[in-house]
Amino acid sequence: MDFAFSSDQQLLKNSARAFLDEHVKPAQVRLLWDDGRGESEALWKEMAQLGWLGLALPEDAGGSALGLVETAILQEELGRAACPSPYLPTVLAAMAIDRFGTPAQKHRWLPAVAAGSARATVALMERALDWGPASVETHAEERGGKVALSGVKQFVPWAHVADVILVPARRGGSTVVYAVEAGAPGVAVTPLTGMDPGTRLAQVRLDGAAVAAEAALPAEAYDFLLQRGAVGAAAEMLGAARRCLDMSVEYAKVREQFGQPIGSFQAIRHKCADMLLDVENSHAAVYYAAWALASGADDGALAASVAKAYVNDAARKVCGDAIQVHGGIGFTWEYDLHLYFKRAKALEPLYGDAEHHRELIVRRVAR
Amino acid sequence: MDLNLSPEDRAFRDQTRAWFQRNVPRTELRTLDERRAWHRTMYEAGYVGMGWPKECGGRGATPMQQAIAADEMARANAPAPINGLGVGFIGPTIIIHGTAAQKERYLKKILTAEEMWCQLYSEPNSGSDLASLRTRAEATGDHFRVDGQKIWTSGGHIADWGILLARTDPAVPKHKGISCFLFNMRQPGVEVRPLKQITGSSEFNEVFMTGARAEKSDLIGRLGQGWEIAQTTLGFERGGNSMARVTRYASAFDRLVDAAKKIERGGRPLLEDPVVRAKLGRAYAEMEVQRYAALRVLSALQKGDSPGAASSITKLSYSEFEKRYYELCLEILGPYGQVTDGGLEETTLDVDSSSGVRSSWAYAFLWARAGTIYSGSSEIQKNVIGERVLGLPKEIRADRVTGGVQRGATPPSAKG
Numbered sequence: 001m002d003f004a005f006s007s008d009q010q011l012l013k014n015s016a017r018a019f020l021d022e023h024v025k026p027a028q029v030r031l032l033w034d035d036g037r038g039e040s041e042a043l044w045k046e047m048a049q050l051g052w053l054g055l056a057l058p059e060d061a062g063g064s065a066l067g068l069v070e071t072a073i074l075q076e077e078l079g080r081a082a083c084p085s086p087y088l089p090t091v092l093a094a095m096a097i098d099r100f101g102t103p104a105q106k107h108r109w110l111p112a113v114a115a116g117s118a119r120a121t122v123a124l125m126e127r128a129l130d131w132g133p134a135s136v137e138t139h140a141e142e143r144g145g146k147v148a149l150s151g152v153k154q155f156v157p158w159a160h161v162a163d164v165i166l167v168p169a170r171r172g173g174s175t176v177v178y179a180v181e182a183g184a185p186g187v188a189v190t191p192l193t194g195m196d197p198g199t200r201l202a203q204v205r206l207d208g209a210a211v212a213a214e215a216a217l218p219a220e221a222y223d224f225l226l227q228r229g230a231v232g233a234a235a236e237m238l239g240a241a242r243r244c245l246d247m248s249v250e251y252a253k254v255r256e257q258f259g260q261p262i263g264s265f266q267a268i269r270h271k272c273a274d275m276l277l278d279v280e281n282s283h284a285a286v287y288y289a290a291w292a293l294a295s296g297a298d299d300g301a302l303a304a305s306v307a308k309a310y311v312n313d314a315a316r317k318v319c320g321d322a323i324q325v326h327g328g329i330g331f332t333w334e335y336d337l338h339l340y341f342k343r344a345k346a347l348e349p350l351y352g353d354a355e356h357h358r359e360l361i362v363r364r365v366a367r
Numbered sequence: 368m369d370l371n372l373s374p375e376d377r378a379f380r381d382q383t384r385a386w387f388q389r390n391v392p393r394t395e396l397r398t399l400d401e402r403r404a405w406h407r408t409m410y411e412a413g414y415v416g417m418g419w420p421k422e423c424g425g426r427g428a429t430p431m432q433q434a435i436a437a438d439e440m441a442r443a444n445a446p447a448p449i450n451g452l453g454v455g456f457i458g459p460t461i462i463i464h465g466t467a468a469q470k471e472r473y474l475k476k477i478l479t480a481e482e483m484w485c486q487l488y489s490e491p492n493s494g495s496d497l498a499s500l501r502t503r504a505e506a507t508g509d510h511f512r513v514d515g516q517k518i519w520t521s522g523g524h525i526a527d528w529g530i531l532l533a534r535t536d537p538a539v540p541k542h543k544g545i546s547c548f549l550f551n552m553r554q555p556g557v558e559v560r561p562l563k564q565i566t567g568s569s570e571f572n573e574v575f576m577t578g579a580r581a582e583k584s585d586l587i588g589r590l591g592q593g594w595e596i597a598q599t600t601l602g603f604e605r606g607g608n609s610m611a612r613v614t615r616y617a618s619a620f621d622r623l624v625d626a627a628k629k630i631e632r633g634g635r636p637l638l639e640d641p642v643v644r645a646k647l648g649r650a651y652a653e654m655e656v657q658r659y660a661a662l663r664v665l666s667a668l669q670k671g672d673s674p675g676a677a678s679s680i681t682k683l684s685y686s687e688f689e690k691r692y693y694e695l696c697l698e699i700l701g702p703y704g705q706v707t708d709g710g711l712e713e714t715t716l717d718v719d720s721s722s723g724v725r726s727s728w729a730y731a732f733l734w735a736r737a738g739t740i741y742s743g744s745s746e747i748q749k750n751v752i753g754e755r756v757l758g759l760p761k762e763i764r765a766d767r768v769t770g771g772v773q774r775g776a777t778p779p780s781a782k783g
Contacts, residue, residue, distance in 0.1 A: 002369050003666035069368050249757050264760040269753035281656050288659035309652040358648025366624040
């Protein structure tokens with residue numbers, strides 16, 4: 001048994017850290033915040049060249065056939081940089097197509113994602129604000145060998161730049177998942193402005209959007225998306241939280257009040273120790289869940305819910321405490337702390353909020 | 368990263384599980400003699416002092432095997448072995464710092480629990496500031512004369528021996544004037560008084576030493592090396608056995624769910640109440656995170672990494688969790704959670720608290736308050752984490768400025 005990263009995994013982490021430190025500095029993040037599209041084509045292409053976009057995709061699609069632990073490593077680093085990018089929803093959708101898609105769907109999307117020429121997303125939420133498949137109202141209607149989808153999807157990450165959207169919809173008694181081309185007739189995307197401009201969201205309205213009837217991914221694709229999305233979001237939140245902890249500790253060493261560094265005061269030091277505890281526990285939760293899902297362990301789904309439920313709270317607390325440790329400077333727009341604070345917060349309600357995952361946990365363990 | 372057990376560890380787990388299923392006592396062990404007999408059975412099967420080197424009577428087991436055995440013991444609801452301080456901390460201290468004669472004299476009887484041990488560290492005025500301790504050990508010819516008072520001595524009332532920290536040189540800075548002894552509890556001049564705790568029970572004691580003897584041959588390490596030795600001992604203690612602890616929490620969770628099915632509120636079982644479900648989900652998530660974190664620590668130990676100051680993170684994490692956990696359990700159970708006698712069968716089921724005592728929810732709830740105080744309070748752990756893990760600047764402390772305890776000086780805390 002070994003909980004530590006392998007040397008290859010550590011290398012991936014180090015090289016991602018080095019790349020993002022150089023190419024996604026806070027100044028670049030702020031430029032993208034002000035950008036209408038919110039992400040950078042050049043950066044996306046570089047991610048493709050680094051092999052990040054195809055990391056978990058098969059080699060014949062141009063990927064590296066690595067797993068969820070490696071993906072989580074990158075997601076943590078992207079969160080640490082508060083990198084504005086549709087990385088999470090794109091690789092999530094691609095993993096689902098790889099697992100459940102038809103050969104034609106795989107051929108159509110996987111090489112394009114790996115090469116950086118396509119982006120994808122996942123439309124899990126509707127009016128009911130419930131993350132369960134039973135709450136899906138979007139429905140599929142057979143029309144002349146094709147299927148027409150109608151419904152409204154809310155808070156869809158990065159839908160305005162996506163080429164393909166995975167859309168859960170009712171068909172008969174079950175909820176299946178359709179791959180919908182974003183440019184197809186009957187698909188309207190309305191971007192929203194949110195608190196974290198590095199996590200773009202949009203409403204997606206489907207008005208008889210046509211897809212091939214055989215294009216549905218099976219019902220289990222829904223849980224797959226929610227579980228892996230939850231772990232990916234938790235990994236990003238972990239990265240944001242660790243960045244906030246590191247910044248706080250550095251600041252507490254140099255900021256002086258009453259003639260001493262504030263880190264020598266127990267009020268500050270104890271807060272930093274609590275932050276470290278939350279960050280280390282979050283690390284254990286994220287990577288345990290990534291490993292359990294990747295290896296097909298019995299408790300993979302449970303661990304994904306544990307990770308999201310735990311890290312949601314932990315990351316919010318750590319990033320918030322970082323502002324408190326910094327005092328007034330932490331509340332200014334020019335200081336970078338709020339980049340990470342907002343990233344962690346933006347991911348809280350996505351891919352299942354803590355309440356939903358706690359309920360999933362109870363359903364699994366209290367029968 | 369690979370969290371699967373190796374084939375050898377899986378085989379060891381299966382074999383251990385089968386052994387405990389066959390051998391776990393069917394009736395409650397009431398007397399010390401009955402518990403000692405069970406301890407002896409486990410010892411003979413090789414489940415006591417597993418991590419000790421073979422030449423000292425152990426089996427040189429890996430940290431993983433030790434964790435597996437402790438976990439299986441918890442899973443089988445087996446009574447804990449006795450002499451936990453002796454086997455867990457004091458024996459290893461003798462193995463690391465003791466003389467050949469000391470090893471020969473003491474180790475075997477620790478393993479067999481033929482001699483029971485306690486730890487004589489804390490004093491009424493030296494809790495978190497342990498290094499300010501004032502119990503004196505004065506060299507007089509062939510032995511040391513020991514005078515002073517210890518407190519929070521767990522198992523002191525049944526101990527034959529104790530590991531003692533006492534001041535042998537009051538003239539040097541406080542951390543440098545302390546020595547460590549193996550101390551005979553069965554002698555004139557030693558009085559043990561049980562301390563009744565908020566649980567109503569008495570796991571802890573006060574120990575009064577008046578003109579008591581510590582033999583020169585029972586000094587551990589060098590004169591003045593006591594503080595350094597105590598750090599190793601406390602390190603063992605803080606590393607803890609987190610896997611088995613989480614297994615106990617998990618069995619308490621199952622009992623909680625049983626109770627939540629049985630108890631009704633507003634005409635439906637608690638388990639169907641969304642507020643209760645949210646609380647259960649939170650408790651379970653936190654508990655699982657403790658398990659994942661324990662696996663991570665175990666994996667580092669397995670590779671031979673010494674956790675060092677990072678063991679403070681583990682101790683802080685589980686002890687604070689345990690408090691929140693039983694608070695939540697009692698919140699869910701409402702008044703039933705506080706019943707110690709006469710309630711529904713489901714709500715008075717035995718719960719294994721981390722003290723190893725099987726008792727009520729109320730007991731587990733109360734006992735959880737001890738965890739964030741003993742073996743270095745949460746505040747002390749946070750100081751250690753802040754200074755030694757995060758590298759934050761040391762606080763300015765009066766004792767560091769003046770550099771020691773002056774003879775006859777009264778520490779500020781003693782002035783009331």
